[in-house]
Amino acid sequence: MINFLANPERFTRVTRPLRPWLAGVTALLFVWGLYLCFASPEDYQQGDTVRIMYVHVPAAWMGLTVYAAMGIASFFGLIFRHALADVAAKAMAPIGAVFTGLALLTGALWGMPMWGTPWQWDGRMTSELILFLFYIGYIALHASIEDEVRAAKSTAILALVGLVNLPIVHFSVQWWNSLHQGDSIFVKGGPTVAPDMLWPLFVMVAAYHALFAWLFLVRLDSEILARKYRALRARLSFN
């Protein structure tokens, strides 16, 4: 499967017809999810602000998911010299950065009424901020190396170093200070969140994943086209 899709030509041929469907699914999931957000009950402590959580939590999860996916793509790109994997890692980075930024922003919006401050130097927020900085560093490194092949290699190494290192950063920051509420979804003995609130959350998570898949395919395709364009131009200028 992976080898079959490694050819960029074949990949675009297979995925291009999928894209409108994916866009449609994304839109439907978002409509459904947002409807559920507003139909779900208020929290007895947080009131209406609990609805921010349905945007905030999936964004934070996606920030991590995209980062893990980037690490895996970089691994394939670096070890197996998989041409499409390099492009994939590059295409994912800005999406992940935006998700992480969104998580920080919605967290601040939620914190203002609930904690009385938009920013607290608590463990999770700080490590989310560091993840955001990592994304920026990744994008900056890619932008600053002109040669595509070298840029792909250097950023892949950075992504792998990050993949090993960011968990350590995360736990060290946790060790440093944590006010954030503990995990409430993936805990032993089932979630501690009321089912009324779990449903909108899961639909929103699905919507975010679909959005990511769609944006990823669009970015991947445009990156492949951009490379083709550069290659053609280089060939023309030689003749």
Add this chain to the structure above:
Amino acid sequence: MIRPALTLLKRDLGLSLTKGGGPLLAVGFYLTLMAMIPLSLGPDQAVLSRIAAGLTWLCLALSSLLSLERLFERDYEDAVFDTLRLGPLPLELIALLKCLSQWFGTGVILSLMTPIVMIILGAPVSLALMGLVSAFLGSLSFALIGGIGASLALGSRKGGVLMALLVLPFYVPPVIFGAGLMQAVQTSASPLQALAFLAAYALFALALGPIAMGAALRGALS
């Protein structure tokens, strides 16, 4: 393999101690940062003594970063790397030796100054010993993690700033553990946990750094 390694270590150590002012630049930067802190926060002893140890760690991290920019660049520009690659040493070992001589030439000297800086800033004198030990471990991690950044930024257009951006997120654990260690000593809690974490991160950097640097250098040299 040991003799060429020692020769290279001697050469790099000499370079990092004498060339371009040697460690003077980093030391000067360290002291300047130190002087800026009371100027920006006010000379209140009560405030300063509470934050002295943490701020010293921040200054140490930044000063270690500053001198890393030229770690590989000099040899990359005048093609020494191509010569070194013809020799028996693997790139990983070359990178490790360069980082270690960087550490001896800058990190160790900055570490020796750390207790002094801490005390000038207002930390209690009892912190001096732990400050020294933790600075040794921390600056070793800074040198090795910084080496990864330096090797990745090699040959890119904006080396210095880029390197800082890449490396600083990974400087977080030693800064946290180092400053946490100081706090533990100050509140007379057990410093063992923070010290163990700090040492573990230094060892981790020692293991991971050469592999990543070797791969990055290979990419830059090809």
